[in-house]
Amino acid sequence: QKEVEQNSGPLSVPEGAIASLNCTYSDRGSQSFFWYRQYSGKSPELIMSIYSNGDKEDGRFTAQLNKASQYVSLLIRDSQPSDSATYLCAVNKDQAGTALIFGKGTTLSVSS
Amino acid sequence: ETGVTQSPTHLIKTRGQQVTLRCSSQSGHNTVSWYQQALGQGPQFIFQYYREEENGRGNFPPRFSGLQFPNYSSELNVNALELDDSALYLCASSTSTDTQYFGPGTRLTVL
Numbered sequence: 448q449k450e451v452e453q454n455s456g457p458l459s460v461p462e463g464a465i466a467s468l469n470c471t472y473s474d475r476g477s478q479s480f481f482w483y484r485q486y487s488g489k490s491p492e493l494i495m496s497i498y499s500n501g502d503k504e505d506g507r508f509t510a511q512l513n514k515a516s517q518y519v520s521l522l523i524r525d526s527q528p529s530d531s532a533t534y535l536c537a538v539n540k541d542q543a544g545t546a547l548i549f550g551k552g553t554t555l556s557v558s559s
Numbered sequence: 560e561t562g563v564t565q566s567p568t569h570l571i572k573t574r575g576q577q578v579t580l581r582c583s584s585q586s587g588h589n590t591v592s593w594y595q596q597a598l599g600q601g602p603q604f605i606f607q608y609y610r611e612e613e614n615g616r617g618n619f620p621p622r623f624s625g626l627q628f629p630n631y632s633s634e635l636n637v638n639a640l641e642l643d644d645s646a647l648y649l650c651a652s653s654t655s656t657d658t659q660y661f662g663p664g665t666r667l668t669v670l
Binding site: 451481483489490491492493496535537545546547548549550551552 | 590592594599600601602603604607615617647649651653656658659660661662663664
């Protein structure tokens with residue numbers, strides 16, 4: 448069974464700062480990696496997907512993947528109070544399928 | 560909005576009862592996956608349907624069963640409900656690639 452690990456937090460940052468969220472996974476065969484944001488009482492919302500080593504940027508968000516270290520991260524620049532949520536890291540269950548294995552999530556709190 | 564809908568929004572059942580949850584996938588998507596999310600945990604994969612066939616199953620007992628219809632909508636059925644089945648049930652739709660988009664979820668409470 449693949450495992451995805453995240454620091455549960457809470458991670459507290461001031462408004463305007465960079466928030467750094469980290470995730471490690473155990474299965475070297477994992478191919479696809481995702482970050483979802485989940486507000487309290489709501490369903491997960493896709494923020495980023497990343498498939499290749501390196502960085503992928505989308506607005507204030509940057510996902511970083513290092514397959515050799517089995518590590519994926521999410522950076523949020525210029526953090527806003529509206530970014531306060533739980534961030535879920537997810538990894539494909541296997542190469543061909545689309546079942547996702549999730550971490551427990553990291554709770555981010557951005558103070559104004 | 561992802562275009563994925565789920566019904567009902569909330570549901571209260573008693574232990575031993577049976578429940579059916581429904582999901583309509585986003586237009587153009589042929590794959591539906593179901594997840595269970597307990598409070599404070601990440602979603603756990605229950606099973607996936609691709610073109611009306613089960614295409615993978617997580618570590619859930621057989622009393623969790625599902626169905627996908629020709630229009631790619633799906634049902635999740637849970638028999639003999641237990642207290643630990645209380646959770647947010649999430650449906651996600653996708654194409655044959657692996658980006659999944661979640662519906663709003665159904666909150667099930669078992670008393």
